[in-house]
Amino acid sequence: MDTVNSTETEKKMMERLQKLMEITESHICLHCLGRRFADSMEGPGNLLRGMKLKEEFSLSPESPCAVCGDIFERIDDAVEAARSRIGALDLEYSSILVGTRLPDDLVEGDEQINRKLGIQAECIKKELNREIGKRLAGELGCRADFENPDLVVMVDFRTGLKIWIQINPIFIEGRYRKLVRGIPQTKWPCRRCRGRGCEACNHTGKMYSTSVEELVSEPVLEASRGRDTRFHGSGREDVDVRMLGRGRPFVLEILEPRTRNLDLEALEDEINRRAAGMVEVSGLKFSSRNRKVEIKNTSRERYKVYRALVELEGPVGEEDLMKLETLKVINQRTPLRVSHRRADKVRKRRVLDIKWNLKGEGCLELIIKGEGGLYIKELISGDHGRTSPSVSSVLGVAARCTALDVLEVGDPP
Numbered sequence: 001m002d003t004v005n006s007t008e009t010e011k012k013m014m015e016r017l018q019k020l021m022e023i024t025e026s027h028i029c030l031h032c033l034g035r036r037f038a039d040s041m042e043g044p045g046n047l048l049r050g051m052k053l054k055e056e057f058s059l060s061p062e063s064p065c066a067v068c069g070d071i072f073e074r075i076d077d078a079v080e081a082a083r084s085r086i087g088a089l090d091l092e093y094s095s096i097l098v099g100t101r102l103p104d105d106l107v108e109g110d111e112q113i114n115r116k117l118g119i120q121a122e123c124i125k126k127e128l129n130r131e132i133g134k135r136l137a138g139e140l141g142c143r144a145d146f147e148n149p150d151l152v153v154m155v156d157f158r159t160g161l162k163i164w165i166q167i168n169p170i171f172i173e174g175r176y177r178k179l180v181r182g183i184p185q186t187k188w189p190c191r192r193c194r195g196r197g198c199e200a201c202n203h204t205g206k207m208y209s210t211s212v213e214e215l216v217s218e219p220v221l222e223a224s225r226g227r228d229t230r231f232h233g234s235g236r237e238d239v240d241v242r243m244l245g246r247g248r249p250f251v252l253e254i255l256e257p258r259t260r261n262l263d264l265e266a267l268e269d270e271i272n273r274r275a276a277g278m279v280e281v282s283g284l285k286f287s288s289r290n291r292k293v294e295i296k297n298t299s300r301e302r303y304k305v306y307r308a309l310v311e312l313e314g315p316v317g318e319e320d321l322m323k324l325e326t327l328k329v330i331n332q333r334t335p336l337r338v339s340h341r342r343a344d345k346v347r348k349r350r351v352l353d354i355k356w357n358l359k360g361e362g363c364l365e366l367i368i369k370g371e372g373g374l375y376i377k378e379l380i381s382g383d384h385g386r387t388s389p390s391v392s393s394v395l396g397v398a399a400r401c402t403a404l405d406v407l408e409v410g411d412p413p
Contacts, residue, residue: 173287175247
């Protein structure tokens with residue numbers, strides 16, 4: 001039975017080989033020859049398969065290759081050009097991924113031959129990527145990484161030979177505490193000039209002189225020699241709200257870093273030194289692109305604990321305050337203060353726990369544990385009836401939040 005199968009396989013190989021040589025009129029390189037027999041011949045590599053076929057069947061392939069135009073003979077030039085370009089950029093890296101761009105007619109011609117042969121052979125681009133990648137990784141002393149490379153090298157064969165280097169970002173995860181009021185989480189462009197600079201913003205282009213993002217990112221940007229950063233927080237607090245406790249989770253994305261081997265302990269110390277009294281970071285560690293998405297998407301799942309100082313416009317007694325325990329499921333229409341940038345809809349959020357302490361006549365301290373996305377200021381005031389029930393409606397007196405702190409941002413379940 002094995003002899004019959006072997007004979008049948010050899011017969012099919014011969015038929016395919018004869019047809020291939022007819023299509024190309026024997027103008028075919030060993031790479032393009034070997035690729036058509038990867039399903040029936042053991043490797044390693046298409047070049048060795050091609051050499052084996054040439055020897056076994058006494059073939060005399062001619063140049064130039066009718067399939068690829070002898071593009072594989074340009075691998076040396078591509079590797080040297082890429083190595084030189086990367087060297088000139090003065091980069092730290094440990095992994096690369098190579099991609100290629102080829103003329104459309106070359107790719108289509110390669111696929112057309114496969115269709116005529118009735119086979120599904122490896123495409124020419126995949127082999128080029130692999131062969132250049134192996135050679136270049138060896139020259140640079142790094143490894144190939146198909147999932148998360150430090151560098152992506154694009155070799156463009158469409159018009160001559162061009163090399164493009166994509167420096168992939170690095171991600172740093174941690175928690176931040178905002179110890180003062182009056183600074184936003186992220187850079188806030190001036191509303192009037194939209195960041196260009198005008199008299200209203202004292203030509204800074206910003207509504208506020210600094211932000212958590214800037215205080216955290218500037219030392220990291222200097223150390224990584226990056227182009228820019230993106231700050232991704234698990235939710236955000238208002239400008240006039242402090243973020244205390246363990247802090248709020250965040251991921252900092254550094255774009256096009258030239259230095260990747262960062263001392264995160266030293267960076268943590270430097271950030272905290274420069275931002276002394278305003279912002280503190282802790283638990284810095286290298287992270288991933290996926291965590292950037294998770295941090296943002298799990299904000300709704302994280303409970304928050306707040307401390308609010310509340311001004312009351314009328315007297316309340318202990319019996320009145322006991323009514324606060326009825327605050328459970330809250331219907332919140334988009335608050336007026338954010339209605340210009342948020343969809344106008346009613347959201348259901350839960351108060352998980354509430355404690356109170358009457359600080360004096362007309363002054364109340366509340367400790368509120370709530371679901372992510374619960375607007376605390378509006379939970380207190382009622383926002384002209386847009387939030388129901390509210391502290392104000394339950395107590396029967398107008399209530400206003402005068403100071404708010406986030407004490408805890410919980411971990412997602």
